[in-house]
Amino acid sequence: xxxxDIIRRSGTSGMTPAAKGRNSSEQVAKLxxxxxxxxxxxxxxxxxxxxxxxEEVGTFQxxxxxxxxxxxxxxxxxxxxxxxxxxxxxxxxxxxxxxxCADPACLKACSTSGAIIQHANGVVDFDSDKCIGCGYCAxxxxxxxxxxxxxxxxxxxxxxxxxxxxxxxEPSCVKxxxxxxxxxxxxxDMLFYSEKRVAELKEKGFPKAGLxxxxxxxxxxxxxxxxDITQPDSYNMxxxxxxxxxxxxxxxWVKPLGAAGxxxxxxVACLHKITVGRNIVEEDQPGYQPPxxxxxxxxxxxx
Amino acid sequence: xxxxxxxKLCAAGAATSAISxxxxxxxxxxxxxxxxxxxxxxxxxxNCCYCSVGCGLLMYSKGSNGKNAEQTIFHxxxxxxxxxxxxxxxxxxxGLVDYVNSPNRLKYPEYRAPGSNEWTRISWxxxxxxxxxxxxxxxxxxxxxKNSAGTTVNRWLSTGMMTSSAMPNxxxxxxxxxxxxxxxxxxxxxxxx
Numbered sequence: 001x002x003x004x005d006i007i008r009r010s011g012t013s014g015m016t017p018a019a020k021g022r023n024s025s026e027q028v029a030k031l032x033x034x035x036x037x038x039x040x041x042x043x044x045x046x047x048x049x050x051x052x053x054x055e056e057v058g059t060f061q062x063x064x065x066x067x068x069x070x071x072x073x074x075x076x077x078x079x080x081x082x083x084x085x086x087x088x089x090x091x092x093x094x095x096x097x098x099x100x101c102a103d104p105a106c107l108k109a110c111s112t113s114g115a116i117i118q119h120a121n122g123v124v125d126f127d128s129d130k131c132i133g134c135g136y137c138a139x140x141x142x143x144x145x146x147x148x149x150x151x152x153x154x155x156x157x158x159x160x161x162x163x164x165x166x167x168x169x170e171p172s173c174v175k176x177x178x179x180x181x182x183x184x185x186x187x188x189d190m191l192f193y194s195e196k197r198v199a200e201l202k203e204k205g206f207p208k209a210g211l212x213x214x215x216x217x218x219x220x221x222x223x224x225x226x227x228d229i230t231q232p233d234s235y236n237m238x239x240x241x242x243x244x245x246x247x248x249x250x251x252x253w254v255k256p257l258g259a260a261g262x263x264x265x266x267x268v269a270c271l272h273k274i275t276v277g278r279n280i281v282e283e284d285q286p287g288y289q290p291p292x293x294x295x296x297x298x299x300x301x302x303x
Numbered sequence: 304x305x306x307x308x309x310x311k312l313c314a315a316g317a318a319t320s321a322i323s324x325x326x327x328x329x330x331x332x333x334x335x336x337x338x339x340x341x342x343x344x345x346x347x348x349x350n351c352c353y354c355s356v357g358c359g360l361l362m363y364s365k366g367s368n369g370k371n372a373e374q375t376i377f378h379x380x381x382x383x384x385x386x387x388x389x390x391x392x393x394x395x396x397x398g399l400v401d402y403v404n405s406p407n408r409l410k411y412p413e414y415r416a417p418g419s420n421e422w423t424r425i426s427w428x429x430x431x432x433x434x435x436x437x438x439x440x441x442x443x444x445x446x447x448x449k450n451s452a453g454t455t456v457n458r459w460l461s462t463g464m465m466t467s468s469a470m471p472n473x474x475x476x477x478x479x480x481x482x483x484x485x486x487x488x489x490x491x492x493x494x495x496x
Contacts, residue, residue: 046380046397125336163337175381178391262321 008118010110027187028121030100030160030174031194033225034235035201035209036181037093039064039078043173043182047076047097050161050172070096072149075158076173079236092227094235095182097173098145098158100124103218105243106157108251109140122187122221123160131155142217142241160221187221194225201225216242341378343367348382351396352469355494358396359385376403438462438485446486463489 048054055073058066065080079094104124107116115130116137126137126146133153137146146157161171169175174184183190194211201209210229213219226232232239281288304312344363351358359382366372379399383390392399402408412430413422425433445461464487466478482490 041394042392042397045394046392049378049398049400050380159337163339166336167339172380175383175390176392176397178388178393266318 005120006117007120008107009114010107010116011113026121028123028160028165028221029185029187029190030171030222031183031185031190031225032095032222033181033183033194033197034093034095035197035206035225035227036179037095038179038181039080039091039093040178041078042176042178043095044074044076044078046172046176047158048074050164051075051159069147070145070157071147072151072154072156075156081234081236083234092235094237095173095224096145096236097222098124098160099143099217100158100160100221101217102220103243105140105142105217105247106137106146108243109136109247110134111136119162121165123162123165124221125159125162126155126157128152128154128156136247140244140247142238142244190223194223197225201227212237214238214241216240344378345374348385350469351392351399352467353395353399353494354393355468355492356387357468357494358382358388358392360392360396360399376400379403442485457486458488459486460488462487463491466490466492468492468494 053073053075055067055071058068060066061068063080063082065078067074067077070077075097077096079096081092081094083090083092100123102122104116104118107118107124110116111134112130112132115127115132116124117127118124131154133148133155135148135155137155138144138148146155148155161169161173164171170184174182183193185193191211198209198211206227208228208230210226212224212226212229212232212235224235224237226235226237228234283290341363344365345368347362347364349360349362351360361380361382362376363378363380364374364376366374368374377400379396381388381390381392381396412425412427414425414430414433415422441462442459445459447456447458447460450456464482466482467474470478479490
């Protein structure tokens, strides 16, 4: 079932690109409006229900947040960030899940062919059957999203319910959201909506409101409207997420150079074989050993 | 195998793996999307009974509805056509499938004697008998037939009634009739607990 066109595959060189023939798939986006969220966790529960994940019931850690971080069994997490403002406690909720970067660091870091793929609609998906559990994706992700499940040592994260998108439904979390803090639609529509919403927030007394759609990773298919766009770190979101330099260096420089070195070595070997040929030791040189056949012949001759 | 053949084999192996590592080996593109789990599932509409909002639910069960198959609910999500919630659900509602399939679910009447910490299973008949008997005793002892002004009021204040919240209008009407006829004042539904 190839239900969604794949435009990018991990561990695949540019010489064999994924099929790009069809272009019917529209770019989709999930929009989290933090200014509308009341932290009810319906998104977290419906994610676990739809994807058949059951994280173990944890222990109280001094916060309503539970579990404290994403895991192989928790792909969507409601984060409770406590902010003190003029001596009053306020929560800032983050719908923590995969950001579905246009230029995903996880996909770039993954060396296993096709274990991480990007669909034409913008969704970044993991193929657990192919995952070898090296954890490169987990260490490369600037948002700290992919997690290795200790049960099978494979990486897991939010798929934006790619199985639902494939049949034309919205992601499970978006459907369940009671306050309308989560929205889903074409990327264009979500940008249009967020523009209106940010303008509305500015009028309502949030002059710093803005859309979190970081350019460092080429924009994300999971965008966020924040009260204060100048401080995404107060929502536990990186200020300027980038693909780590080590990943870029390794995948774009060291690996091609290594391949080039391999080919160059083989080429030089061939060239040497053609131009110089085998290393022949003359009979009168020291260390000469006659080939076995000759020795045999000689022995036969002697007899 | 002599030394020379061994070197040849090693070189051939290295070259082959180098070629595959460079992405020159073709590979079939397999599906990466999980199969949609509601294909051919039976869809049943119902209302969530856990609060007074009364959200619409879509419950999905396995089996073709044929007479030999036992239906099992494996997924519940909001009903987008329902005017109350239009597809959305609260966290309790979003996790309802675990209520339905909970191993701790009460399936039959149980009795715990005063002072005991043991629950024992009793039959429905025994349960109804006992409930009716105790209600009757309490009502006979505590029913207020007339107030201080001598007006007939028929109030039964010593007992309250917790009713189902998963009822249609008709069920609610009958429940109300029954409770008020007994003189009950404190009536509520489990929707508010």
